[in-house]
Amino acid sequence: MAPRTDSPYWNPRHETLPRPELEALQVSKLRRLVAFAKERSPFHRRRLAAIEPDSIRGLADLARIPFTTRDEWMDAQLAAPPYGEMLAAPEEVAVRYHMTSGTTGRTPIRVLDSTKDWEWIAEMWCYGFWGFGVRPRDRVFIAFGYATFIGFWGAHYACEKLGCLVLPGGAMTTEQRVRTIVDMGATVVCSTPTYALRMAQEARKLGLDLAAGPVERLILSGEPAGSIPATKGLIEEQWGAKAADTAGMTELGTIMIFECSEQPGGTHVIEDHYIEEVIDPESGEPVGYGELGERVVTSFGRGMIPVLRYRTRDLVVRVPGDRCPCGRTWDLYEGGIRGRVDDMKLVRGTNVYPRAVEAIVREYPEIDEFQIRLWTADGIRDEIEVLVELPGLDEEDGQAPRLLARLQGDLADGHEGLRFGVRRVEGGTLPRFELKAKRVLDERTVIGGAGERRAT
Ligand SMILES: [Zn+2]
Numbered sequence: 001m002a003p004r005t006d007s008p009y010w011n012p013r014h015e016t017l018p019r020p021e022l023e024a025l026q027v028s029k030l031r032r033l034v035a036f037a038k039e040r041s042p043f044h045r046r047r048l049a050a051i052e053p054d055s056i057r058g059l060a061d062l063a064r065i066p067f068t069t070r071d072e073w074m075d076a077q078l079a080a081p082p083y084g085e086m087l088a089a090p091e092e093v094a095v096r097y098h099m100t101s102g103t104t105g106r107t108p109i110r111v112l113d114s115t116k117d118w119e120w121i122a123e124m125w126c127y128g129f130w131g132f133g134v135r136p137r138d139r140v141f142i143a144f145g146y147a148t149f150i151g152f153w154g155a156h157y158a159c160e161k162l163g164c165l166v167l168p169g170g171a172m173t174t175e176q177r178v179r180t181i182v183d184m185g186a187t188v189v190c191s192t193p194t195y196a197l198r199m200a201q202e203a204r205k206l207g208l209d210l211a212a213g214p215v216e217r218l219i220l221s222g223e224p225a226g227s228i229p230a231t232k233g234l235i236e237e238q239w240g241a242k243a244a245d246t247a248g249m250t251e252l253g254t255i256m257i258f259e260c261s262e263q264p265g266g267t268h269v270i271e272d273h274y275i276e277e278v279i280d281p282e283s284g285e286p287v288g289y290g291e292l293g294e295r296v297v298t299s300f301g302r303g304m305i306p307v308l309r310y311r312t313r314d315l316v317v318r319v320p321g322d323r324c325p326c327g328r329t330w331d332l333y334e335g336g337i338r339g340r341v342d343d344m345k346l347v348r349g350t351n352v353y354p355r356a357v358e359a360i361v362r363e364y365p366e367i368d369e370f371q372i373r374l375w376t377a378d379g380i381r382d383e384i385e386v387l388v389e390l391p392g393l394d395e396e397d398g399q400a401p402r403l404l405a406r407l408q409g410d411l412a413d414g415h416e417g418l419r420f421g422v423r424r425v426e427g428g429t430l431p432r433f434e435l436k437a438k439r440v441l442d443e444r445t446v447i448g449g450a451g452e453r454r455a456t
Pocket of ligand 1: 261328
């Protein structure tokens with residue numbers, strides 16, 4: 001239900017609850033969730049055997065609940081295919097099936113949702129859309145292949161719920177999407193950050209000036225880059241619009257964080273529907289405000305799939321909500337999702353995060369697309385190089401070589417002096433992405449071999 005007034009908040013009461021009241025709300029929801037999960041889901045019944053719901057009195061009691069890992073979830077599916085014993089309602093209650101996009105060879109996580117779950121999924125997206133200033137008068141283009149990946153499905157329903165006009169952009173070429181956005185006067189566009197840049201490239205090719213066009217806002221999701229300042233700056237410049245980051249996951253069915261219209265450089269956690277913890281990925285111990293750690297999520301809204309203390313592998317830095325002037329009491333993830341625990345590459349003793357490389361590469365608007373390649377040289381030594389497409393630059397007049405040399409210097413400066421190869425490749429030869437971009441090609445044959453040891 002949309003707010004009657006033009007409040008900046010979708011749920012004015014919950015988004016501004018003083019922290020003690022917010023925590024009391026979370027504790028009472030947690031108590032109900034534990035009782036519900038024990039009663040309805042065989043997976044959780046086994047794991048929560050020792051916990052009486054009534055014994056949950058405060059957030060400190062969370063620590064008594066075991067973590068859930070993706071491996072455990074997958075094992076449960078394999079033991080009782082196709083869904084495992086996770087479901088808290090019979091299959092008949094479900095109205096739609098989705099699965100994680102998953103890397104090749106890995107079992108995807110399979111999920112089912114009921115009609116009621118879909119209402120909740122849309123409601124979570126409404127927090128984000130409304131909080132970024134999307135209103136019923138808007139026309140929203142969703143650049144997304146409507147298929148088994150859950151992606152922007154919830155965004156679609158949220159926009160209908162808001163009363164916007166939705167322009168579904170499935171099964172279209174990039175050219176058709178760009179033309180539809182312009183011809184139909186879309187004021188809001190939803191896509192991944194990578195695909196937002198891809199559409200802008202296509203528009204240039206078609207001679208369309210997006211910056212002079214109707215789009216006022218972009219809602220980004222699906223990749224961490226929506227919070228990388230250089231990438232976001234590039235998107236905002238090319239579209240002549242404001243861009244907001246959001247992030248969700250198939251395991252939850254919807255988003256759990258969104259950026260508000262103040263654009264504080266981070267995303268608010270939807271704290272009336274989730275408990276988010278940040279832990280040291282090695283020890284599992286909590287880390288404080290301002291420290292990098294792994295997100296652990298407990299979700300209250302999805303009836304068919306209760307999620308308790310799920311280890312997401314997402315890296316975040318949590319800071320208090322009052323860092324943002326919007327008035328929400330909900331904490332922020334500064335810089336959004338910083339990457340994945342498993343993303344980190346160790347190269348000759350130096351940590352390399354793809355996100356950090358992207359932040360440097362996107363400082364160069366001349367670069368259309370890039371790829372990070374790792375390989376083993378001489379059977380033993382790690383090498384890393386960044387391949388870039390520079391469609392507008394001539395080799396002869398020295399512009400391109402100068403840019404490559406500068407980029408190489410910046411990459412080394414950002415990585416304790418680590419030497420990166422930097423190589424120009426022909427325009428249009430690197431892969432383009434519509435969903436989650438995969439720009440790291442790790443072809444090393446001896447991972448953890450000589451040259452991998454850290455001094456510690
Ligand atoms: Zn805010």
